[in-house]
Amino acid sequence: MEMIADVLLVAGALGAGVYCYVLAKRLSRFNDLETGVGGAVAVLSAQVDDLTRTLQAAQTAANGSSKSLEELTGRAENVSRKLELLVASMHDISDQEAAPPDLSEEEPPTPVFARHPRDNGRAQ
Template sequence: MAFIADILLAAGALAAGFYCFILSRRLRKFTDLEHGIGGAIAVLSVQVDDLSKALKQAEQASTASSNSLEAKYLKADAVAKRLEILIASLHDLPEAPRPAPTIDPFFVREPATPEEAV
């Protein structure tokens, strides 16, 4: 009976060893930097760095655009207030005299009467 238990124990140890061997080969392929998940993680890490740089550049550009737009808005607001004052001051001016009707320099013949048309 002890002999059978020893054989089963040795078979179990061999099976566990074979399982560990297969598992180590799979893990080696899994963490390979060129073809496995390790390579994908390395590529994604580089892409995240590139995206964070692009995000910083976009943030700087948007800040600069915002500052420029705000300055232009303030300038336009000041000009609009000045135009309002100028338009309000035009209401105080007297009305300009209306120009005399112009005479047409071309001769226009009177339409013929029905008696002359016959």
């Protein structure tokens, strides 16, 4: 009976060894950096780095655009205040147009005559 137990024990050890060898080969193919999951992880890691850089650049551009938009909004508010004041001042002007001055009461302008010196035949 001991002999059968020893044979079974050796057979179990050999089976476990073969099983470990097969698992080691599968694990090495699984972690291969070119074709396995290791390669996929490496590619995804590179893509995450690229996306991180792109996101930082986009955030910088958005911050610059936000500041520019705030400045333009401030300028637009100032201009709108000025326009409101101008419109309010236009309400103070009467709706009637100013009548042209009555020229019949004034004296007509007198013509002015001026003499120019003669050039005495000399060309200038």
